[in-house]
């Protein structure tokens with residue numbers, strides 16, 4: 001057996017042993033589901049909506065050697081500040097590991113309500129105006145700008161486009177006042193013409 005094959009099999013066994021003890025951490029999406037009332041699932045943080053266990057794309061048994069190594073690097077990132085790119089996690093899942101580290105993340109399993117506070121409300125991965133931590137509480141995807149609380153998306157869109165909205169209102173207002181001024185001008189000219197016509201008739 002080649003050395004690379006041996007390493008690959010070793011990594012597989014290591015990952016599977018981890019999986020037996022830690023399957024997708026449902027505590028987090030269950031908490032999100034409870035507080036939001038939305039039907040959230042593993043897709044909150046994982047590449048695959050059914051979680052990491054399985055043979056499909058984004059699931060552990062489909063990973064090649066390079067992906068397996070990335071997975072192991074992510075799983076050993078116990079301290080915060082380590083950039084990871086786990087193939088079974090989406091950008092939000094990877095951001096959680098980067099922001100708080102795997103150690104803190106595991107501690108939060110018994111207190112998933114504290115995850116937003118630990119993450120903070122600055123990061124907005126999909127740039128839809130709703131912070132990642134808030135999307136966790138809302139049960140929406142932090143990696144999809146189409147997925148968000150409608151009212152919050154509406155307000156966020158107004159904030160993002162406020163300059164364009166003000167410019168549009170100003171343009172419409174100017175057009176309106178310009179049109180009114182034009183009508184007044186036409187009216188005055190017509191009145192003046194009628195008045196001049198009347199004077200001429202009187203002279204004749």
Ligand SMILES: [Ca+2]
Pocket residue numbers: 124125126127128129130131132135142143
């Ligand atoms: Ca967002």
